[in-house]
Amino acid sequence: MKLVWFLNNLRSHDNQALTRACAAEHGDEPVIALYCFDPQFFSSDPFGFPRTGKFRAQFLLESLEDLQQQLTDLNIPLLIRVGAPAQIIPELVAEHGVTELFLQREWTRDERAALASLRAAPAMDAVHFHTDYDQFLIHPDDLPFAEVTELPEVFTQFRQVVEQQLPIRSPLPTPKARLARNLTAAGGSSPLPTLEALGLEQPAADPRSAFPFLGGSSAGKQRIEDYFWRSENITRYKHTRNGLIGTEYSSKLSAWLANGSLSAREVYAELKRFEREIRANEDTYWLHFELLWRDYFKYISLKHGDRLFALGGIRAREYQWQLDPEKLAAWIDGRTPYDFVNANMREFAATGWMSNRGRQNVASYWAKELQQDWRAGAAWFESQLIDYDVHSNYGNWMYNSGVGNDPRDRRFNIGRQAENYDPDKLYRKLWLGN
Ligand SMILES: Cc1cc2nc3c(=O)[nH]c(=O)nc-3n(C[C@H](O)[C@H](O)[C@H](O)COP(=O)(O)OP(=O)(O)OC[C@H]3O[C@@H](n4cnc5c(N)ncnc54)[C@H](O)[C@@H]3O)c2cc1C
Incomplete structure (x- = not known):
């Protein structure tokens, strides 16, 4: 059995881990998916704040509900567990004979520690780990630097190098649906916890909010549809992006990008299609520019490791x-x-x-x-x-x-x-x- 462990890549399309798990060479072997509510990310930080507050937790639950529906359409069950991955995943391995684990590659301190504890579990000795960087616009393998230490420290230098020379990979298609019996593998999908069970209260909706959107790929794609194609506000972006009130001054794509219900590559591909079919101007270019800032901070963190904190x-x-x-x-x-x-x-x-x-x-x-x-x-x-x-x-x-x-x-x-x-x-x- 193959297990896809979802982290901040909560989508069924353009998902390297899921695509690899479903690849034809693995035949009809069952594929199951997992999301773990890792208690370390729901504990208090050293300053006494909950590491995940009610607003993001709510958005995460909505994102997972949407992901579960997408995976159900592919006949893949999404198991939900509350607990440390180093405990949950070895249990699944032992119970269901998992031999391969597919996940997005992370490198920051707490994510690294969680993975190290998992790898150390004896049950994982026989499991083959497949990890891929999947959160960037420009894949690390496509960078023109031999080592990450060669990355420029200044954004403009980084941008000039990556903008002129580098390809941006096309989004991957959603894998084909598996046979219907796959949906009940490992007992089938499980219900999501409530906010209360995570120790958080329901956030009250505020009519003044500039971000009244739901979590999940479906809502993220709808936002692209509205902001690019319906209102064409993307053609005014550079001039409005310093705004403060309402939904339309900027793209508002960050939350879906952060938990991976949208990929940066798909936003870029849609932007290019818009530029080809409707209009390309300085404003549409500026969204590409800002997506490079996003990549830049990821590369800075890759280069400097725990110095980030x-x-x-x-x-x-x-x-x-x-x-x-x-x-x-x-x-x-x-x-x-x-x-x-x-x-x-x-x-x-x-x-x-x-x-x-x-x-x-x-x-x-x-x-x-x-x-x-x-x-x-x-x-x-x-x-x-x-x-x-x-x-x-x-x-x-x-x-x-x-x-x-x-x-x-x-x-x-x-x-x-x-x-x-x-x-x-x-x-x-x-x-x-x-
Ligand atoms: C102190 C501070 C903390 C921040 N924390 C976060 C964070 O935790 N998560 C986050 O996504 N952004 C963070 N940002 C960056 C930025 O403020 C948000 O990405 C942006 O406001 C999100 O709104 P938008 O999607 O409408 O952005 P747009 O203006 O529409 O930009 C499009 C996309 O480009 C990326 N982007 C834009 N500006 C930046 C930037 N300065 N750095 C990195 N990526 C950028 C985002 O993915 C964004 O969705 C932070 C900025 C500051 C100053």
């Missing part, structure tokens, strides 16, 4: 960091001297979403103006963000805190940012009232 960051810079619990609470609650910071933090607390402009400002305020431990800010984001992605979150936090890859080491003038991006105070009024 170090106080001195990848630059090993020494600042006089402090951590004042009252300042942390005031920042989180939106009670700072800056109404622009407060509006963003209130939006974040109420919805799990914040614009890129907001994220830059509140991070700069926390780390550069207050000089508070940037990792506490990053941890609050990790807890709260619907679109949390370990590479993008810690990479951007380092960048904005002066310990990452910003060659100019900028500090935001928050008063001026508020005037430029919220000149009529509409955004601040929306979240703070009058």
Whole structure:
């Protein structure tokens, strides 16, 4: 029996692990799928925040429900388990005679540790692991560097190299459906846990939210349909992307990309099709540009490993960091001297979403103006963000805190940012009232 262990690749299309497991050379051998709610990602972090908060947990449950339906259409059961993979997977191996395991390759600290514990389980000795990088736009094997250590530290240099020389692989098709009897292999699909069972409360819907979308590939594809093809707002993207209010100022694709219900390759392929069939302009190009930022932070994390989480960051810079619990609470609650910071933090607390402009400002305020431990800010984001992605979150936090890859080491003038991006105070009024 073959087991596909789903991580942040929650889709049945353009999925290397699933495609390999279903490949013809393996014949009709049963294929089963698994998602593990790993308790380490639902525990409290060192700053006391739940590592996965209610907004992302809700989005994850919706994504899994959608994935389970997609896999059912392929006659593949999706088993759901709550527990450490190093315990759950060996049990499945022993019970069902699993001989091959297929998964997306991850490299960050906690994901590596989970995999190392799994490999160490005696039951796994006879299991063949197949791992593939599947979260990038540009596959690591296609990079023109012999070693990851040769990757440029500055985004522009990275972009110039990858943009000019490199192919972007086409998305893989969804595998063919298996025989109907495969659907009941290993006892068939299992129900999802509730939010309450995960120790979280149901988030209240806020009508002001800029991210009112559901999780899952179906909703992600619908968002591409709406943002690209129906409204054609993608043709205005570069001019609207610094907006603060509503669903349309930016693509909002990040949350589906983060848990892999959409792949970066498929977004890119759809963008290229739109450019061929409707229009290509500077705005449509800019989405490609931003997807390269996403890849860049993944490569920076691949290059620097656990330095991603170090106080001195990848630059090993020494600042006089402090951590004042009252300042942390005031920042989180939106009670700072800056109404622009407060509006963003209130939006974040109420919805799990914040614009890129907001994220830059509140991070700069926390780390550069207050000089508070940037990792506490990053941890609050990790807890709260619907679109949390370990590479993008810690990479951007380092960048904005002066310990990452910003060659100019900028500090935001928050008063001026508020005037430029919220000149009529509409955004601040929306979240703070009058
Ligand atoms: C402090 C801080 C923390 C952040 N944490 C995360 C995070 O955990 N997860 C996350 O996906 N993004 C993170 N970002 C990056 C960025 O803010 C979001 O990707 C973006 O706001 C998501 O909205 P969108 O999908 O509408 O983006 P768009 O503007 O429509 O961009 C399209 C896509 O490009 C990628 N992208 C855009 N900007 C960036 C960027 N600066 N870094 C990496 N990728 C980018 C995203 O995948 C995004 O979906 C963070 C930024 C900051 C300043």
